[in-house]
Amino acid sequence: MRHRKAGRKLKRPAAHRKAMLRNIVTSLLEHERIVTTVPKAKEARRVTEKMITLGKEGGLHSRRQALSFILDKRVIEKVFDETAPRYAERPGGYTRITKLGPRLGDGAPMVRLELV
Numbered sequence: 058m059r060h061r062k063a064g065r066k067l068k069r070p071a072a073h074r075k076a077m078l079r080n081i082v083t084s085l086l087e088h089e090r091i092v093t094t095v096p097k098a099k100e101a102r103r104v105t106e107k108m109i110t111l112g113k114e115g116g117l118h119s120r121r122q123a124l125s126f127i128l129d130k131r132v133i134e135k136v137f138d139e140t141a142p143r144y145a146e147r148p149g150g151y152t153r154i155t156k157l158g159p160r161l162g163d164g165a166p167m168v169r170l171e172l173v
Contacts, residue, residue: 112141
């Protein structure tokens with residue numbers, strides 16, 4: 058039984074799932090808009106919100122925590138210097154998921170995940 062187990066497995070081993078989420082979150086914070094499937098977007102949204110909250114907190118410890126997950130140092134600088142101040146007054150909900158329709162190849166439901 059999976060009672061009280063948060064998060065989705067996405068049919069991947071733990072290492073692959075973590076690497077994939079790191080790539081998705083890094084791309085989203087860099088480009089501020091990506092197209093992906095619904096379950097991946099919902100998982101990436103959780104982590105992205107945490108990274109932006111770390112940016113709002115500022116400080117060395119928060120920066121190192123974000124560096125342990127986000128792959129690119131330029132993206133960290135962007136989050137802490139540009140993105141986080143933009144959401145200073147906002148108490149959460151930094152991302153938006155917009156449904157796009159099924160993917161042509163396999164019919165997977167696609168969404169656009171973007172920063173508000």
